Amino acid sequence: MRIGVFVCQCGTNIAGTVDTEAVARRAMEYADVVYATSYVYTCSEPGQQEIQRRIKEMNLQGVVVAACSPRMHEPTFRRAVERAGLNRYMFEMANIREHVSWISTDKEANTRKAMELVHMAVAKLRFNQPLFSSKVPINKRVLIIGAGVAGIQAALDCSDGGLDVVLVEKNPSIGGKMAQLDKTFPTIDCSSCILGPKMVDISQKENVTLHACSEVESVSGYVGNFKVQIRKKATYVNWNACTGCGECVRKCPSRKAPDPFNEHLATARAINIPFPQAIPKKAAINRDYCLHFTKGKCGVCKKICPVNAIDYDMQDELVSEEVGAIIVATGFDLFDHSVYGEYGGGRYPDVISGLQYERILSASGPFGGHIRRPSNGREPRDIVFIACVGSRDASVGRPYCSGVCCMYIAKQAILTRDHLPDSNCYVFYMDIRSPGKNYDEFVRRAQEEYGVQYIRGRVGKIYPRGDRMVVQGADTLLGIQVEVEADLVVLATGVEASAGAGELAEKLRISYDQYGFYMESHPKLRPVETNTAGVFLAGACQGPKDIPASVAQGSAAAAKVQALFARDAIETDPQVALVNERTCVGCLKCIMVCPFGAIQSKTLRDGSIKAEVLASVCQGCGLCNATCPPKAIQLQHATDNQILAELNILCA
């Protein structure tokens, strides 16, 4: 094999701490290397042209680029060598930037290490084989998990692009957290007025299949052809019949069911429609509170339902859907502030979360939009907002900024002053974080126009005095301790990953960080992709986000899906397992371990049994290769011989 080696200087990123010239000179000594050079920016257009020129000029059969991480530029260089007529797999990369030049300043040691890494890449390349993709047709349907504003936006964009959309929402209605909000910053427009039409659109699109009260049970398959099982939870109401008239809700005698939509500030009936604008507007029974289920009597709803939709015998139902791509938009949950013992640990009814206050402000909320204290229903006069509750606090395991609280407190303070002009609003904050369009101006308005008093400092304690709450904290600008007596304390509770995010990630085989937020493929350049092909992210499931950012990501993910679906078939990754029938002994241990069911057995004409890989199902993990005793099954492009060649450079 004739091999060319290109050692990238990456400006001074590599050349600063690695003698790239020496690495190139040394490479000339390695077996099969016929050309080696060092180049300033190998990934640049001229850099790539240089590779292509040398391939033709020197008749190269394989290329090694020593540069940055292959996770960064392997696809770039593969395309480059392909343009020069080589098979894209006749290429190897040595990572001498992230793994060498950036982690040590010892130029001599770095240079040695770079040489060895290049040598390993050359040694591996000598065993490379041209590999060829095959094409599999794409099922042009998309599954969107989660129907908050990000999922809704993604669904509408995909639907507008003519794609069939399967939208799964775990709650009885779509809308997500945004549906619970009263107004939105920085424009103070009504949340349900701008979200409502989008929700209605979803229900009217013919190519959108909505599964509410449903969760993803399992996912199999791969990009272009996923198989998804969806569990439709029993609502005990036949939604095909239910008209959402609400007669059953009004007559239901069980009034103590929890009301999550109102953040438990109120109670609901055992049969309920979560809110007036719900989509789908259908009733569902809470089994734990329904007298029919708990006491075995009642049946009022069944008697009065004009369309006979009540079905007490309903069971969960499993639905199968086949799709070609998946958008995950499962949103976030609110930090549980009861871990803050100093704020009462959830014991004081007048110390509430930001979302609870949102419900209080909302006209569809528990107090009809009148601001009242949950403890006694009276109007509050002094209201204190506390920022960063469950954000930027490593002691509760939430060191990150939730990004939205500074803004929503400003909004809520403005609305409070608007509703109750005689009220006093105080905000305890650490820093104001308002880097959006018109955001900082908005916070300023709260301070200057609405007279909200901002106190820079943390609150150390909240305790009751009489029927009021005393908020005791520091004013770090004045350098004094302050106490504010308040009728209502609103905690700007932060954003955390939604419950069950980890479980879903495992079903989808995508990564999540230590807080449960899903990992994007690249933090800057691939913000809505995941490392699992065909699975995309939108909204706060990837990290705290406000509405504009969630909507933007919903659209971005939809665009990614449409780009994927613009082709009729996708090329499969040829880096899959392959069986050498001559050495396969038919023990079939590979079948036992394959996580994807990608291997099957077949009987040859002579009666011998052999394993066979379904290339389109194989994901290329190599577990079978590691398991196979005679090593008859080999993962292409990571074969035993290739790995052994690398090891032999280091110790032969």
Add this chain to the structure above:
Amino acid sequence: MPVELKPKKTTVAYYQGCSLEQMASEFDVSTRVVCDALGVELVEIPDWSCCGSTPAHSYDPLLSAALSGRNLAIAEQQGFDVVMTPCPGCLKALKGALKVFKDPNKREAFLEILQMPFQGNIQAVSNLQLYFETIGTEAIRNRVTKPLTSLSIVPYYGCLISRPPDFMQFDDPENPISMDRILEALGASVPEFPFKTECCGATYGVTRNEIVGKLTGRILDMANRVGAQAIAVSCPLCQQNLDLRQAQVNRYWRRDFHMPVLYISQFMGLAFGVEPESLGIDKLFVEADSLLDILSREGERDQSVGGKMA
């Protein structure tokens, strides 16, 4: 009278420390009485020395740790695996010594100063930890003969009993409840008390007593507001600031607090039917006569109806 249920006999090493020898001797006396009643044998560490608290600690932390280490080593030699101390300051020092011993970077220097064999197979616990975790409120309840039914008592924990949380590893750092539960087991009513862990001013008592006046005043005021008739404490310094300095506080705030501040063990002793004199209650600055009156009236009424203990 209920059947006397003595829990299984437990024996622990006892480190009383300097405060309980002198100023807080009633804490010592009542702790011994209560432990005896609960079937816990306290064995005073022979030839115990200073725990190395504040003054020693601020001069040389390692020497200070070795001082506590000496007491632990003696107890370990005697075959104990638990040493109990009622004083939170001593507890902090003893636990600190164990932490130093367990730190591989410090162990050698520590043992070098100690010059005694020490395995570190001993743990230090507070009196509350012993009552609450080892003995349990149920056993305490079973031991009560004169329930404090008509008393409303708030517990004041101060800063050290449950904090820093990782170090003390006992109770909730912001809303501790061990004394609450013990008081309830004694029959008292325990109102919600927001200032359980507020600062009492601690050692500023000597140098800047207006700070103590201000801070302790807030605590007394809150106790008053929530309707407490007495405060229960488990720290000599808390007791001193709330009790000894109550007159000062009254001058500072121009108030007239008269709030008896008893050690938790004194309340336990009373409920177990021990005579107040044997619990050192006469040593209080703010006299507890009013409490004792209430209790004795209660006792008479109980007897007149034939006792209501089940």
Add this chain to the structure above:
Amino acid sequence: MVIGWGTGYDPLHVTPVFLRGLEDVSRLIWNPLCVQNLTGYLVKGALTPPLEEGKKIGICVRGCDSRSLVALIQEKLLSRESLHIFGIPCRGTLDVRRLMNESGLSQIRSVTIQGDHLVVQNDEEAHRFPLERFLARRCLRCRHPNPVIYDELVYQPITPRTAPEDAYRDVEAMEARSLQERHLFWSSELDRCIRCYACRNACPLCICQDRCIAETREPRWLTQRVNLPEKFLYHFIHALHLAGRCTECGECERVCPMEIPVTLIKEKLNQITRDLLHYEAGLDPEALPPLLTYNPNEAGI
């Protein structure tokens, strides 16, 4: 067909026999010289022709051999239905090499076990030896003298000579040595290896045979170079391929012409799988070998 043991070229050497009809039955023998684990023949082709539909193959197994059968059934390399198993509770078999070298006897006519003694009859007289003296090492630490799977049990079950806690005493003795000593021990032992592959060929679970990666070039794990690392790696391959599968029948050690204690290596791996994964190979036909499965909530790893 039934596979069993028969008289070999002399009374000390028993040989496998393949009975094809009733007339062959008289060739069957059973004594402490019946040392071979016959189960390998069931999976290693050559001698056993493919079965006709509905027919069964009979096989004589001792306790240890029966565990090999279980392991093969677990891995679906054999089907239980195709077998008729004659189980033989076994008091132990001899280390023939040791008997010949150390007893000083020649012209041996027969060997029998009487209680805890071995009676060796030669031309002149009967000699009695303590059983321990000439039993194979595998038999001295035997925990499963009785077949764990059979259709017919030929004799009465007997009590194992080794308690479970003593099962790995040889391993433990080796571990009492220092790392350095172990290194020297294996270096000198394995340096004797001539890579004849007899250990592999005798192993009923070494199913690769001539496709073994010790010999293939594709992939090329080993070269033909004769040096210590190559020998080490060969024995690592053999042992790791048996991790969680080896039933400790001891054939590898018995057949080693260089008398290298190769079973000991597998015993260590079995001790690890027992302690770590709570698994003993060759007992439960329904179980899955632990390295061919996983447990998300593994404790202690």
Add this chain to the structure above:
Amino acid sequence: MDQSAASGALVDSIRIIGFLCNWCSYGGADTAGVCRFKQPTDLRVVRVPCTGRVDPLFVAKPLIYGADGVLVSGCHPKDCHYAVGNLYARRRLEVLKNFLSFMGIDQRRFRYTWVSASEGQRWQQVVSEFSETIHAVGPNPLARK
């Protein structure tokens, strides 16, 4: 740079081989590089798709042939890109770890761990600690025979 010094280095320095799964730990090592977290230079990385691809023999072979240390790192359990590859690896590598010293190979020369793509700092820590361990254990006596 003097070439003889460079080639001489192959003989003299400590050599640690790292098998890193492409999805998590290789990314974690990249993250550490991007963050410029300083690390020892002893490690040579072999990129594999999954720790499940790492046959324990890939670990044993370098140790037999004289590498001073082998580090395997993958996705955290339950977070494997291939669902369960690392769970198989965990069992197989743990068995190997317990086996090495029986054969006279210091088991401190082998470590397996889990580092996600976001854990650059953890990667730095893992590499530094392991390198420190290997330096303390010293060169592999099996080397250069």
